[in-house]
Amino acid sequence: xxxxxxxxxxxxxxxxxxxxxxxxxxxxxxxxxxxxxxxxxxxxxxxxxxxxxxxxxxxxxxxxxxxxxxxxxxxxxxxxxxxxxxxxxxxxxxxxxxxxxxxxxxxxxxxxxxxxxxxxxxxxxxxxxxxxxxxxxxxxxxxxxxxxxxxxxxxxxxxxxxxxxxxxxxxxxxxxxxxxxxxxxxxxxxxxxxxxxxxxxxxxxxxxxxxxxxxxxxxxxxx
Numbered sequence: 001x002x003x004x005x006x007x008x009x010x011x012x013x014x015x016x017x018x019x020x021x022x023x024x025x026x027x028x029x030x031x032x033x034x035x036x037x038x039x040x041x042x043x044x045x046x047x048x049x050x051x052x053x054x055x056x057x058x059x060x061x062x063x064x065x066x067x068x069x070x071x072x073x074x075x076x077x078x079x080x081x082x083x084x085x086x087x088x089x090x091x092x093x094x095x096x097x098x099x100x101x102x103x104x105x106x107x108x109x110x111x112x113x114x115x116x117x118x119x120x121x122x123x124x125x126x127x128x129x130x131x132x133x134x135x136x137x138x139x140x141x142x143x144x145x146x147x148x149x150x151x152x153x154x155x156x157x158x159x160x161x162x163x164x165x166x167x168x169x170x171x172x173x174x175x176x177x178x179x180x181x182x183x184x185x186x187x188x189x190x191x192x193x194x195x196x197x198x199x200x201x202x203x204x205x206x207x208x209x210x211x212x213x214x215x216x217x218x219x220x221x222x223x
Contacts, residue, residue, distance in 0.1 A: 004124040005139075006219065007132035010146035011181050011192060012096065013153025015203055015211065019146060020128035022212050023219070027126065032119040034129030034136070035099065037112055039090040040069050040081060042098035047081075052101040055108060062111040093161075093176065100180045103130075106189035130184055133195035142222045144215060145194035148204040150177045 006023065010016040017033060024031035041062055042052065050057045069081045078085045089095060102108050109131075116136050119125055127136065133143035148156075154173040161168035184192035194200055199218055203211040 001122065003120045003122050004141045004223070005120060005137045006124070006126045006142045006144070007137050007140045007195075007198075008126065008128045008144045008146055008215075009130055009132050009134070009192070009194065009198070010128075011130070011153065011177075011184065012100075013157050013177060014146045014148050015156070015208060016128045016146045018208055019212055019215055020126050022208075023215060024126040026216065027124060027219070029124035029126050030119060030121050032116060032125060032127040032129075032132075034112075034116055034127060034132060035096075036079060036090055037115065038099040038103050039095045040079070040086070041065060041108070041112070042102055043086060043089060043095050044068070044081060045102065046094075046098055052098055053105070055105045058102055058105065058108050059111045062108065066115070093157075097176065097180070100183050104183055104187040104189075109135075109189050130192045131190035133198050134193065135190045138195070142219060143195045143198040144201060144218070145198040146201050146203060146211070148202060150174060150181065152204045153177050 006029075008016045008020045008023075017035070020033070021031055041058065044061055044065065045052060045058060048061070050061060052058075069079070079087045079090060113136065116127070119127070120137070125137075127140075129136070133140055133145070151174055154170060154177045157177070158168050158170045158173050181192070201211065201214060
């Protein structure tokens with residue numbers, strides 16, 4: 001049975017997560033947040049004191065994750081690690097930066113590939129990440145690449161942190177966004193880039209609702 005896939009790739013802070021979740025909800029499809037999978041691995045590594053450049057130990061840890069964590073197909077279900085809810089912890093800057101560091105390791109990416117592809121279940125899948133359309137689901141029916149200027153993405157993160165009552169420095173966030181972009185775009189395996197057949201969407205100056213409307217138009221055209 002063929003299961004359709006829509007991929008939404010893009011850098012951190014581009015809004016791909018919110019758009020992907022909204023699209024999956026509209027379609028009644030499953031949702032894969034691949035970034036959370038890498039964050040889960042990074043979080044488990046930090047908890048166990050495993051270095052983020054120790055590829056062998058990280059691959060071994062990735063093999064254990066299936067029995068230690070839950071990766072729900074919808075945003076309304078908590079993400080669990082070793083019996084504890086870690087949904088909020090996964091959204092921290094520490095988890096994001098750690099995930100970005102281990103994601104440059106080819107062996108780690110290979111270790112998580114089958115897990116991501118197993119998420120392709122009926123009636124369909126919306127997958128967001130950085131290499132969904134180029135590596136994980138190259139045969140996806142519709143591929144999107146969502147981006148925004150680094151300063152805009154950092155400002156969005158700054159607002160999120162302040163809304164959560166957390167301290168944040170906008171200048172530092174801008175540098176972190178640029179550094180993460182550099183790591184993601186220059187890694188040897190599965191670098192961050194649009195698939196050749198992806199639709200490019202820059203939402204630097206667009207509201208989320210307008211971006212979602214544009215995405216829905218592309219979905220209607222394709223399906």
